[in-house]
Amino acid sequence: MPVVILCGGRGTRLKEETEWRPKPMVKIGDRPILWHIMKLYASWGFTDFILCLGYKGEMIKDYFLNYDLKQCDIRLDLGSKRVEKLSEGHQEDNWTISLIDTxxxxxxxxxxxxxxxYIKQDTFLFTYGDGVANVDIGKLVKYHRQKQKWATVTAVRPSSRYGELAIADGIAEAFSEKPQTNEGWINGGFFVLNRKVFDLIDDEQTNWENEPLQRLAQMGQLATYQHDGFWQCMDTYREMEILNELWERDRAPWRRWE
Incomplete structure (x- = not known):
């Protein structure tokens, strides 16, 4: 089952970073957020990726074309241009990546x-290249099969726009920066889709979040997998900082690999 990841948007709300690189290449720690998303899926056994490239897509191509050599020590013969790997540098040998200019x-x-x-299977996984979560992908796929609908979307709790204070007797006991709320659910990405959904996309200017998802809901063909755990997108500079702080403190909930 392939994993299709949207990697082509301009990410204008994160222009401090996206002026120079596509948003999926903005880093958490020393790796792009795209790598973190792919590692999450790979940890559940899904290692066939289709990346939908657009804005500055050549940077994503270059990253993966040179991935093997960048992760290990090498010896280079400048005369013959022969490259010899001196060490094993990564654990992603079983990944296959299709880089598609969209x-x-x-x-x-x-x-x-x-x-x-490029999608030959009847069922595939689909997500955005700018958000991480500790979603149980195995349970998500199982849920989709049980519901037997054209599409399943992972519903998540939105983050508050403001920091939240816990107050007792006029004294702040705790402060949480942009905590998840209990008010409603939003589209968190992490879809499971049947290829029938392609019939609902009219042309290249169709937003997936508008008519296709709305029509699926009207048809009763959109199942929702409710995820109460961690979820965070990277739309702003502050959200990038939050994700990096979690990673640096070794408190990243989406990390389930060694």
Whole structure:
């Protein structure tokens, strides 16, 4: 079952970083957030990736084309250009990655439609290249199969726009920066889809979040997998800082690999 990841948006709300690189290449620790997302799926056994490229997509291509050599010690013969690996540098030998140019200004649904010709299976996984979570992908897939709908979306609790104070007798007992709320559910990505959804995408300017998802809901073909655990997107500079702080403190909930 392949994992399709949207990697083509411009990420204008994170322009401090995305002026120079595509948002999926913005780092958490010393690795791009895209790598973290792929490692999450790989930890559940899903290692066949289809990356929908767009804005500065050549940087993502270069990253993976040179991935093997960047992760290990090498000896280079400048005359013959022969490269010899001196060490084993990574654990991703079983990954396969299709790097698909889906256009500079294509909408999210349009990118999925363009990538559809590389998706041979009836069921596939689909997500955004800018968010991490501790979603149990195995349970998500099982839930999708039980519901037998065209699509399953992972529903998550949104984060508050403001820091939250816990107060007792006029004294603050705790402060939480942008905690998750208990008010409603939002689209957290991490979809499981049947290829029938391609029929709901009209053209390259179709936003996946608009008509396709709305029509699936109207048809009764959109199951929701409710995830009460950790979820965080990287839309702003502050959210990038939050994710990096969690990683640096070894408190990243999405990390389930060694």
């Amino acid at each position: 256009g500079q200004d294509t909408a999210t649904g349009g990118r999925l439609k363009i990538a559809s010709k």
